[in-house]
Amino acid sequence: MAKKQKNTEDRIILAARKVFIAKGMDGARMQEIADEAQINKALLHYYFRSKGKLFDRVFTETIGELIDLLNEVFLTTNEFSQFINHFVRAYIGLIQKKPFIANFVLHELNRNPSRIVELIGTSGMDKTRMVAMISKETRPLTQVVTDPVHLIVDILSLCIFPFVARPIIQGVFFDDDHQAYDSFISQRADHIIELVNHIVFENPSI
Amino acid sequence: MAKKQKNTEDRIILAARKVFIAKGMDGARMQEIADEAQINKALLHYYFRSKGKLFDRVFTETIGELIDLLNEVFLTTNEFSQFINHFVRAYIGLIQKKPFIANFVLHELNRNPSRIVELIGTSGMDKTRMVAMISKETRPLTQVVTDPVHLIVDILSLCIFPFVARPIIQGVFFDDDHQAYDSFISQRADHIIELVNHIVFENPSI
DNA sequence: AATTGATTTAACCATATAGTTAAAACACTT
DNA sequence: AAGTGTTTTAACTATATGGTTAAATCAATT
Structure with a gap:
């Protein structure tokens, strides 16, 4: 060698x-x-x-990170409020470290939707358990969350979108001041957790 | 001719x-x-x-649609609950008609962030008024919404992200059944409106 | 009929790019 | 020193693509 x-x-x-x-x-x-x-x-x-092979490798690894994180958070928590807390902080933390990751995945996702569904399918993510956990905890509690899937999508939206739309948010609301945007983002996790707790438990816990 | x-x-x-x-x-x-x-x-x-000129034209027109809609909804409403209602329904309706529009804008946005900020700047969107309206209505009402910008970003996230991430949502939660996804989306506006009303007014109005 | 602008045809140029190839240099192991 | 796999160099192929050009055609206007 x-x-x-x-x-x-x-x-x-x-x-x-x-x-x-x-x-x-x-x-x-x-x-x-x-x-x-x-x-x-x-x-x-x-x-x-080839470029294709290299891209596949990169893409698989990248989305793998996201799925692994989700799985890890998901498997180490039993009750929902704990899950929200871990998940929101972990996800926002990850994307904050690698800000363009979300855009990348979303864009290539729409270029080749089937691959991702496969990847997620083989990644061992247990969506059923997730839905069950949310159903169990929210059923008796609130009239806002009638469908657990809406809640999951809510949480994902609130966490990921602010990064995907960064240029708009930073430009429109913070006069393109990236420091202002950063400080906005660092409040984001707390805000989301409070919000979700509020709609699920009808009081802002923690 | x-x-x-x-x-x-x-x-x-x-x-x-x-x-x-x-x-x-x-x-x-x-x-x-x-x-x-x-x-x-x-x-x-x-x-x-050139391709660039053609693209510019298309892009400008596309984002113009979004901005115009926002402006229109915004200028025809005075109070916040009314605004939420109009805005959420109008935006989801628009994206539902042209599902890939969101992805397109977001992707090109990150390819050339400055242009969009310009476009929005010259589009006459009155962000200050928007923030003011929200502040006025929410100040005495809730502890969840401490910053109006968070609320605006919340609403945008909840409306747009489900379309951007369509392949994931459809694949993971609906076994790739696009009808199931469509029916999920058609509940989406109501759900968001209920959610936002709940966190702002602490009761699910309308 | 002559003019004019819209449209087609078809060849062409220049460039960028993915991918290949062969030979040499290199560093490490034996 | 010989051998092995890594890395460089540099030229090359093939193809795709944005863009151009010139001549012909077509349809409406004058």
């Missing part, structure tokens, strides 16, 4: 991720990925035969 | 819109737009010098 100065494959994946997330599958250029990884195109193809 | 069988420019715009929305700026092909408009590439360039 030779000059394995650092794991080249990892460098490539990292670079590919950066470029793909920033520009999407169509907008990304293999040359740019190679430059970003500080190697040349030939070596890039030496590791990953 | 000759064979102006129908307004060609409109046909082009319509076709361009379809293709751009489906594939994004990068993924779209001028040839495909020409085919879709049932003309040839030469004529396409005869009307719109």
Whole structure:
């Protein structure tokens, strides 16, 4: 073997991720990925035969992160209020670290919807248990949440959308001041948790 | 003049819109737009010098629709509960008719954030009035909504995200049954209105 | 009939890009 | 030193694509 100065494959994946997330599958250029990884195109193809294969790898890993996090939070909590707390904080934390991840997934999602459904299907996410937990906890409590799925979608929407629409929110409400936007986002988790608790338990707990 | 069988420019715009929305700026092909408009590439360039110009036109018109709707709803309502009602129904109705519009705007938004901020800036949207209205109505009423901007973002999130994430929601919660998803969406407006009324007025009105 | 603008045809150019290839250099192991 | 897998270099192919061009055609106006 030779000059394995650092794991080249990892460098490539990292670079590919950066470029793909920033520009999407169509907008990304293999040359740019190679430059970003500080190697040349030939070596890039030496590791990953084609752009498609490289993209698949990046995409699978990226969405895997999201699913893993969901699963982890989901499996370590029993009751709903605890779940909300963990989930909202964990998800917002993750997206805050990698702000473009949500946009990336959503865009490629619509370019190739079937793949994601597959991925999620094989990821072992137990949607039934999730729905059951919410039903059990909310049934006797509130008239707002008649369908658990609405509640789940509510929570996802409230967590993810503010990142996806960042340029609009920052531009319109904060005069393009990214610090103001950041401080808005850091209040976001608390706000969502309060909101959800309010509609589910009809009092703002915690 | 000759064979102006129908307004060609409109046909082009319509076709361009379809293709751009489906594939994004990068993924779209001028040839495909020409085919879709049932003309040839030469004529396409005869009307719109470049892909960029055509895209600008489509994008501006598309986001203009959204902004116009917001303005209209906003200017024809005085009190907040009325505003919520109009806004939620109008927005969900619009996106339901053109489901990919949200994804399109959000994706291109992140490709070129500054343009949208400009567009919104010159569109005459009066964000201050909006915030003022919400502040006035919510100040004495609730402990959940401490910042009007959070509430606005909440409403936008709840309305738009379910469309943006359609493949996930449909795949995970409805076993890819698009009818089930559609019926979910048609309950969506009522649910959001109830939810927002609940957190703002602490009772589910209307 | 002559003019004019809209539209087609079809070839063409320039460029960007994914992907290939072959040879050499390199670093590490044996 | 020989061998092995990694990396570079650099040229190359094939193709797709945005955009152009020139000539012809077509339909309506004058």
